[in-house]
Amino acid sequence: xxxxxxxxxxxxxxxxxxxxALKDAGIEVRSITEVYSEEVEGKGGEGDNAAKTNG
Numbered sequence: 001x002x003x004x005x006x007x008x009x010x011x012x013x014x015x016x017x018x019x020x021a022l023k024d025a026g027i028e029v030r031s032i033t034e035v036y037s038e039e040v041e042g043k044g045g046e047g048d049n050a051a052k053t054n055g
Contacts, residue, residue: 003030 015032
């Protein structure tokens with residue numbers, strides 16, 4: 001057995017959801033660390049929906 005490290009980029013996912021999806025696929029996860037996060041305009045989300053319904 002060997003330990004491997006991967007970087008994963010996701011949209012609107014929580015660490016627990018990622019861990020569960022990988023576990024369901026039979027992949028053992030040693031750790032998950034959030035490296036970077038940013039808000040992206042125009043990609044959906046509550047802010048965009050609120051602007052559309054109020055405007």
